[in-house]
Amino acid sequence: MDETPPVRQWRVPTSLPAAKLVGAVLLVALGLLFADGDPVRLALAVLAAAALAAWAVRDLVAPVRLAVDAAGLTVIRGFAGRRRLPWSTVEAIAVDRRPRLGLTSETLEIDAGDSLHLFGRYDLGATPEEVAAEVRAARPNP
Known part of the structure; x- marks a missing residue:
């Protein structure tokens, strides 16, 4: 199958999954430390850590x-x-x-008619404005 090589790719920054995995380990450690024998607290900490680890695996x-x-x-x-x-x-x-809580969040929106694709700064490793400009520039003129 002949695929056109990508002109540009945007990816998750490499430090982000590492931070999520460290956070998952910390959640389990805190759960063990502060559960005081309560199995529900420990289970919630492990469940939250598993969700964070799954996010990092993605x-x-x-x-x-x-x-x-x-x-x-x-x-x-x-x-x-x-x-x-x-x-x-x-x-x-x-x-x-x-604008939210004194901060402004930016999301890149790609509307493909039947689907809408949303990307934040941490999905792209760059600001959505920069990525939007590059994507528009890569689009061939109709």
Whole structure:
């Protein structure tokens, strides 16, 4: 199968899964330390640690969240799957900014008609504004 090589890829920063795994270990340690024999507290700490570890595993298994080439985009789908979006299906590339608690969060939105794909700064390893500009530049003129 002949695939077009990606012009650009955006991935999760390498330090992020490591931080999540350290957080999972700390949750278990704190659960053991402060559970005081309460099995519910310990179970909740282990459950939260397992969820955080699963999130980190996703970052390790599928670090590339978005790739762009002359034929279209490849986005992450589900836990670690991929979905190919030809340029003809991409209706809009936008950055949504929302102020919250004195901070402004930015999300890259890729509207593919029947699906909407959202990416934050920690999905991309760059600001959504920078990525949106590069994706728009890579899109061939109609």
